[in-house]
Amino acid sequence: MKLLRYGDQGAEKPGLLDSDGNIRDLSAHVSDLAGAALLPESLSRIAALDPAALPLVSDSPRVGPCVAGTGKFICIGLNYSDHAAETGATVPPEPVIFMKATSAICGPNDDVRIPRGSEKTDWEVELGVVIGRTAKYVSEAEALDHVAGYCLVHDVSERAFQAERAGQWTKGKSCDTFGPIGPWLVTPDEIADPQNLAMWLNVNGEKMQDGSSSTMVYGVAFVISYLSQFMSLQPGDIISTGTPPGVGMGLKPPRYLKDGDVVELGIEGLGTQKQRFVADA
Structure with a gap:
């Protein structure tokens, strides 16, 4: 998978890049790409989702840092x-x-x-x-x-x-x-x-x-x-x-x-x- 965070600085939302290069919104499934969302079991749950069923982000938003909550x-x-x-x-x-x-x-x-x-x-x-x-x-x-x-x-x-x-x-x-x-x-x-x-x-x-x-x-x-x-x-x-x-x-x-x-x-x-x-x- 290719995961990303999109939106204005400080207000990014989690997303997934589908096979056509479109951003799909993951907000209903994870609050952000940080902490527990990065655990193997969490990534497995995201991988099991059907990208086509996720909301399509239709505009061309800013792409933010791909992870949040980095401690080190x-x-x-x-x-x-x-x-x-x-x-x-x-x-x-x-x-x-x-x-x-x-x-x-x-x-x-x-x-x-x-x-x-x-x-x-x-x-x-x-x-x-x-x-x-x-x-x-x-x-x-x-x-x-x-x-x-x-x-x-x-x-x-x-x-x-x-x-x-x-x-x-x-x-x-x-x-x-x-x-x-x-x-x-x-x-x-x-x-x-x-x-x-x-x-x-x-x-x-x-x-x-x-x-x-x-x-x-x-x-x-x-x-x-x-x-x-x-x-x-x-x-x-x-x-x-x-x-x-x-x-x-x-x-x-x-x-x-x-x-x-x-x-x-x-x-x-x-x-x-x-x-x-x-x-x-």
């Missing part, structure tokens, strides 16, 4: 060997973990705000994993049983905030609107292999990233298992699993986003995003 937005850094190389870093012996503030989450096609004082706002297309049931001390073999679905994530970064000022990466990753997710939450039955998905990103129509999740250093199952040794993962938590090469900081000379730039990105089977970057007042 966890990111994995330097998780593609070729991306690590372009940034001058070595592949870490264990996954690099950092947090992105949940207040950064926005819809897949919402404007992204370039924060005050930013000179190095950068792009990163990433595969997102949404947790569907609590994971704590899980093995790698059972890790994928805890996945509600996959989604497209744009891990927007401000490199000067991230790396050139004292402290951790979080402040360069957590600016408002720096976490577009969606358009869809795609359930695992539609993703045969999360480690074999083409991914790409364009800036103003120019291809900048053209990679595959097959070049991840630490795969999805390993990352879930690894994280669950340090913290419990709850329904609605998002794990953003890293980016392939082609980011702005890796270019020679580096290139960063400015007011008016348009970024488009996508992952095979997970849809596309398109954002206009706008200088914050």
Whole structure:
């Protein structure tokens, strides 16, 4: 299934994308795509519904973040060997973990705000994993049983905030609107292999990233298992699993986003995003 949330910001409704690409309203069956609605039994009940019997959303509403109520937005850094190389870093012996503030989450096609004082706002297309049931001390073999679905994530970064000022990466990753997710939450039955998905990103129509999740250093199952040794993962938590090469900081000379730039990105089977970057007042 492809699940989504649609409507004005802060008032999104749950929906399902039918086989013809139409949005069907799920409000009579779940209040939102959050918490208990992401449990395996809840997703099974939704899957058993006849999409044609659900109310058709006839207009073209804004598409919001594909999950709600996210408690943790966890990111994995330097998780593609070729991306690590372009940034001058070595592949870490264990996954690099950092947090992105949940207040950064926005819809897949919402404007992204370039924060005050930013000179190095950068792009990163990433595969997102949404947790569907609590994971704590899980093995790698059972890790994928805890996945509600996959989604497209744009891990927007401000490199000067991230790396050139004292402290951790979080402040360069957590600016408002720096976490577009969606358009869809795609359930695992539609993703045969999360480690074999083409991914790409364009800036103003120019291809900048053209990679595959097959070049991840630490795969999805390993990352879930690894994280669950340090913290419990709850329904609605998002794990953003890293980016392939082609980011702005890796270019020679580096290139960063400015007011008016348009970024488009996508992952095979997970849809596309398109954002206009706008200088914050």
